Amino acid sequence: xxxxxxxxxxxxxxxxxxxxxxxxxxxxxxxxxxxxxxxxxxxxxxxxxxxxxxxxxxxxxxxxxxxxxxxxxxxxxxxxxxxxxxxxxxxxxxxxxxxxxxxxxxxxxxxxxxxxxxxxxxxxxxxxxxxxxxxxxxxxxxxxxxxxxxxxxxxxxxxxxxxxxxxxxxxxxxxxxxxxxxxxxxxxxxxxxxxxxxxxxxxxxxxxxxxxxxxxxxxxxxxxxxxxxxxxxxxxxxxxxxxxxxxxxxxxxxxxxxxxxxxxxxxxxxxxxxxxxxxxxxxxxxxxxxxxxxxxxxxxxxxxxxxxxxxxxxxxxxxxxxxxxxxxxxxxxxxxxxxxxxxxxxxxxxxxxxxxxxxxxxxxxxxxxxxxxxxxxxxxxxxxxxxxxxxxxxxxxxxxxxxxxxxxxxxxxxxxxxxxxxxxxxxxxxxxxxxxxxxxxxxxxxxxxxxxxxxxxxxxxxxxxxxxxxxxxxxxxxxxxxxxxxxxxxxxxxxxxxxxxxxxxxxxxxxxxxxxxxxxxxxxxxxxxxxxxxxxxxxxxxxxxxxxxxxxxxxxxxxxxxxxxxxxxxxxxxxxxxxxxxxxxxxxxxxxxxxxxxxxxxxxxxxxxxxxxxxxxxxxxxxxxxxxxxxxxxxxxxxxxxxxxxxxxxxxxxxxxxxxxxxxxxxxxxxxxxxxxxxxxxxxxxxxxxxxxxxxxxxxxxxxxxxxxxxxxxxxxxxxxxxxxxxxxxxxxxxxxxxxxxxxxxxxxxxxxxxxxxxxxxxxxxxxxxxxxxxxxxxx
Numbered sequence: 001x002x003x004x005x006x007x008x009x010x011x012x013x014x015x016x017x018x019x020x021x022x023x024x025x026x027x028x029x030x031x032x033x034x035x036x037x038x039x040x041x042x043x044x045x046x047x048x049x050x051x052x053x054x055x056x057x058x059x060x061x062x063x064x065x066x067x068x069x070x071x072x073x074x075x076x077x078x079x080x081x082x083x084x085x086x087x088x089x090x091x092x093x094x095x096x097x098x099x100x101x102x103x104x105x106x107x108x109x110x111x112x113x114x115x116x117x118x119x120x121x122x123x124x125x126x127x128x129x130x131x132x133x134x135x136x137x138x139x140x141x142x143x144x145x146x147x148x149x150x151x152x153x154x155x156x157x158x159x160x161x162x163x164x165x166x167x168x169x170x171x172x173x174x175x176x177x178x179x180x181x182x183x184x185x186x187x188x189x190x191x192x193x194x195x196x197x198x199x200x201x202x203x204x205x206x207x208x209x210x211x212x213x214x215x216x217x218x219x220x221x222x223x224x225x226x227x228x229x230x231x232x233x234x235x236x237x238x239x240x241x242x243x244x245x246x247x248x249x250x251x252x253x254x255x256x257x258x259x260x261x262x263x264x265x266x267x268x269x270x271x272x273x274x275x276x277x278x279x280x281x282x283x284x285x286x287x288x289x290x291x292x293x294x295x296x297x298x299x300x301x302x303x304x305x306x307x308x309x310x311x312x313x314x315x316x317x318x319x320x321x322x323x324x325x326x327x328x329x330x331x332x333x334x335x336x337x338x339x340x341x342x343x344x345x346x347x348x349x350x351x352x353x354x355x356x357x358x359x360x361x362x363x364x365x366x367x368x369x370x371x372x373x374x375x376x377x378x379x380x381x382x383x384x385x386x387x388x389x390x391x392x393x394x395x396x397x398x399x400x401x402x403x404x405x406x407x408x409x410x411x412x413x414x415x416x417x418x419x420x421x422x423x424x425x426x427x428x429x430x431x432x433x434x435x436x437x438x439x440x441x442x443x444x445x446x447x448x449x450x451x452x453x454x455x456x457x458x459x460x461x462x463x464x465x466x467x468x469x470x471x472x473x474x475x476x477x478x479x480x481x482x483x484x485x486x487x488x489x490x491x492x493x494x495x496x497x498x499x500x501x502x503x504x505x506x507x508x509x510x511x512x513x514x515x516x517x518x519x520x521x522x523x524x525x526x527x528x529x530x531x532x533x534x535x536x537x538x539x540x541x542x543x544x545x546x547x548x549x550x551x552x553x554x555x556x557x558x559x560x561x562x563x564x565x566x567x568x569x570x571x572x573x574x575x576x577x578x579x580x581x582x583x584x585x586x587x588x589x590x591x592x593x594x595x596x597x598x599x600x601x602x603x604x605x606x607x608x609x610x611x612x613x614x615x616x617x618x619x620x621x622x623x624x625x626x627x628x629x630x631x632x633x634x635x636x637x638x639x640x641x642x643x644x645x646x647x648x649x650x651x652x653x654x655x656x657x658x659x660x661x662x663x664x665x666x667x668x669x670x671x672x673x674x675x676x677x678x679x680x681x682x683x684x685x686x687x688x689x690x691x692x693x694x695x696x697x698x699x700x701x702x703x704x705x706x707x708x709x710x711x712x713x714x715x716x717x718x719x720x721x722x723x724x725x726x727x728x729x730x731x732x733x734x735x736x737x738x739x740x741x742x743x744x745x746x747x748x749x750x751x752x753x754x755x756x757x758x759x760x761x762x763x764x765x766x767x768x769x770x771x772x773x774x775x776x777x778x779x780x
Contacts, residue, residue, distance in 0.1 A: 072334035072552065074321070076314060078343045079377070079547065085308030087318055087331050094205040094233075098189045101204060102238035106188060107281035108247035112272045114148040115279060118184055122149040122175035149175040152191040155328050192235075196327030197246055198253030199392070200303040200315070204246070208234035211258070212242050214300040240286050241293035244272040253327070254319040254539075258295045260398045266295055298393045299629050311388035313341050313381040316397050317545045320538060334552035340377030340545055345370060345660050349380035352655035356648050357625070359385045364637060365628050366652055367395035369519040369543075370621045370660070375561055376523065376532025377544045379619065380656070381516075384628060395628055400496055400512030405468045406602030406611040406645065407507035409525065409579060410489040411477040412465055416571045417488075418480055422462035422578050426472040428455045433478060435502055446502045448474040462578045466586035468601065470506055477505030491566045493521035493531055495540045507602060516543060518613050519622035522599070525576050526615040529567030535560040576615075588612055590650040593658045601645025607634045612649035614657075618664055621657060623649040 076084040110117045116124055124147045146154070153174045178187065197207035209228045212218055218237055220226040227234035238246070248268035249256045258265035270291060277287040308314040317339055321330040329335070353366045365384035372379055383395040393399070416422070430449055434442035450470050464472035477485055482505065486498040494517050499510040520543045524531050533541040536549070536559035548558040567575075579598035582588045587601045591614055599614020608631040613622040625648045626634065634643035641647075669679050 072332065074330060074333060074335035074337060076308070076317065076337045076339055078339060078341045078346075079379070080342065081338070082343055084310055084339065084341060084343070085306065085314055087314075087321070087335075088307060093193070093202040094209075095193050095203065096189075096205045096233050096235050098185045100233045100236045101189065101192060102236055102243055104240050104243035104282075105192070105204065105235065105238045105246065107276055107279075108240075108243040108272055109188075109192065109250070110148070111275040111279050111281055112247050113151070113250065114146075115275070117148050117188070120147055120179075122147060122177075122179035123172045147175060148191050149178055149187055152187060152194065153178065155191075155194050155326070194328075195250055196253050196322060196331075197249050198257050198319075198322075199259065199301060200306065200318070202327070202331065205233055205235045206304065207246050207249075208238055208242075210303055211246065211296050211301055212238070214302060215242075215296065239290075240273070240276070240282055241269070241290040244276065244290060245269045245295065248272045252323075254323050257319075259298045259301050259393060262295055269295075298398075299391070301392065302389075303392045305389050309343065310341055310346050310381065311392075312383040312394045312396060313339070313346070313378070313545070315392075315394060316381065316538075320536070320545060321549075323539075324536075329551075336550040338547040338549075340372070340375070340379065340547055341381070342379045344663055345380040345656075346382075348659045348663075349382045349656050350385075352652045353382050354385050355655060356652050357385055361386060361390070364626055364632070364634055364643065364648075365395070366623060366625045366648065367399060367515045368621065368623050368652060368656060369396050369515045370619050370656065371519045371523050371532075371543055373523055373526045373532075373615065373618055373620055375544065376520070376534060376537065376563075377547070378516075379660075391628065393628065395515070395624070397514055397516045399624070399628070400514055401609045401624060401626060402507060402509060402604040403513050403518065403611060404507040404602030404604040404609060404645070405470070405473075406518065406600045406613050407489070407504070407509075407513075408465060408468065408473050409522070409575060409600050410492065411473055411480070411485050411505060412461065412578060413492075413525075413567060413571060413575050414480045414485045414488050415461065415476050416574055417567070420461065420476070420480070422460065422574060424461050425458050426461060426464065426475055428457055428459045428464070428469050428471050430455065431471055431474065433474065433502055446474075448506070462581065465578050465600070466581040468582075468587055474502070474505045478502060488566070489521065491531070492524040493517055493542075495542060507604070515622040515624045518611070518624075519543070519620050522613045522615055522622065523620040524566055525572050525579065525598070526617070526620050527563075527572070528569045529565055529572035530563040531566045533562050533564075535562065537562075579614075583614065587644070587646040588614065588650045590646055591654045591657075593654060593661060595661070597657070599653075601650065603642075603644045607637075607642045607644070608632065610634065610643045610645050610647065610649050612645045612653050614653055616657065616661060619657065619660060621653055623652045623656075625649050625652070 074087040076086065078084050114120070114124065150171050153171045157171070157174075182190075192204040194203065196202055197204075197210070199210055201207040201210040213226070213228050213234055217239070218227040218234055226232070227237050245258060245265065248265060248271070249258070251268070255261060256265045256268045273282070273287055273290050276282045277284060282290070303315075306314055317337070318330065321335070321337065324330075325333060325335070349368045349370060353368060357364065357366050365386070366382070367384065368380065368382040369378065370380040371377065381396045383393070383397075383399075384391060428450070430453065431447070432442075433446040433448065435444040435446050437443065448470055451468075455471060456469075459467075459469055459472050461472065461476065463469075464476075482500040482502060486500040486504065489498045494513055496513055496517065497511050498504065501508075501510070503509075520532075531541065532544075534544040536546040536557070537544040541562075541564070544559055544561075546559055548556055550556045576598050579600055580596060582600055583591050583597045588599055591597060591599065591612060593616075595616065597614055597616050599612060602611035602613075603609065608626060610625040611623065613620075615621070625643060626632075637643045638647045672679060
């Protein structure tokens, strides 16, 4: 066929309803199919690789790895590089077998940490999906999807919380591998033997002994020595409420510590009980009975012994290391930790407390915290005169007690912020404020009295602080607003809740404050209005206890000094000048050290708590004195008279501060000499070598210290009363005279962690108003 004969072909027209598929749409569909398949292939490949890695890893057995052969203890040093002690887990861990663990404990940990533990394959896909959904809805990490097996693997690998996706996949593969090699009973047993329960308790048996070994239900019975022996492990005797508490602590040993944070611990324990009931691990009757059980009292909690020259400071720093690195790495990671403690100042602090409070286990004791103003670093921390093993409760960081009139500087600062000058004049008279007013009149009155019902008619604001006039400060606090004062106190460094009822104007808070927080908040005055904290500091912008950390690989993490302005420099300086009159001529004359010092005393109702918190240009120091386990009157404990803020607290403050100031001056002079610089002025303070001398009332003191709340100067004046001086003898050096007719002891409160609730007084009690007519006011 020739070309001429070939037919002419023309394209066939499209049908009217034909749909043409665009090439781009085809590519998108193909891409949508390939992406998830590719992702699945990658995940499968990585998971397969991890399974291969897992088969080559040694078995995760506890015996060789957790008895000190698999890790190196971490070591703590003071600020000048001197050893303080070590964090050890090998001596604090006791291994038990599956039958030696209470069934309630096994059920409790499964209920709260991994409810599908018995059926999952080490990786709970439903749990991961639920956690992912919750995190998306809440906009952040809210729930964790880790199973008990994954947690055990993470702990065994010493992994931190901030892990890469690769690490998490590896842990998941290992968890899956482990469930195919070990029984569920073995995994659960190894897990409970390896986790940290706070307060130095590593493993379930150590935890049971620490928190419940002193309980009457586990105490010796007849010929039995009590639980905690090989034949009678405490873990086997755990009851429902006890098991629920231990399971509650695991998520955050510091945050759910029943000693330091009883409310949070109780709420978490009750959540565990609810989950146990919902999962039918306990009956409704058991649930109701367990809910009614209290937490173990702090004095019954007995942590293992510490290898430390400063055990209370060590426990405080230990909690921070556990929160940052996890318990396994904190104890066994071979960390080198340079802390902020100064062992010389620590010795001065302990000597001062021992000198004045003695070593009577049935008497009052003292807590002291010293903070460096330039850095916010804790230099000394003392919690009584008792041995740590006898009384492990840390009064300095955990003892929440009423501040009394030591709270008044926060009112002063808020007044100054609002333009109320220190020379402003206020009425000094017996007054009654109304808390709740109805159409019929005042339903809830709040009467305010001065100490011994003494008034001057009127006072300046500055003079009212010098002599701690309750009437004036109640008026000023209510005038500026209790909510504003509470907010300011929190901003300055008080981390416990601050109530805003009328009684707070006189230091009557619903919850107490700790010496650590009081020192930190007063430091804001000393720094010119700056709140000091650090990147390695305590939670909630708290004081700093760690300078730097070097891990086993040589990686160094250094604290970054941080500061935030809370008060203007003018307000802070004015407040400091007013507070200096408390030392120079007011209620804290016993604290004089021959140079500038400022602060405020405080004493609660019936002399149950006594404070002096003060500062120099270098250090801020808080001292609290009282009975450690309950609220007991100290009406006759100071040479037959009452313990007020200007007595033992001021004397302890003086005996710590004098040698510390001299020590700092000597070090500064040496540093200047080493650099070839001329010395700057004469050295002030007491020779550190004579830190335990017998001088008590500082030279130049010409008058007795006026009682807190008493009127010592004419209205509006600033002069000190002219009376004869008195000499005070340290408790440890003299035998107190017998005290006839001692005051009756108030009913003890259950624990020292919960703020003792005194009867309403001129400070208004802890609930708001005093009874009609008021009670005898405390000295501040």
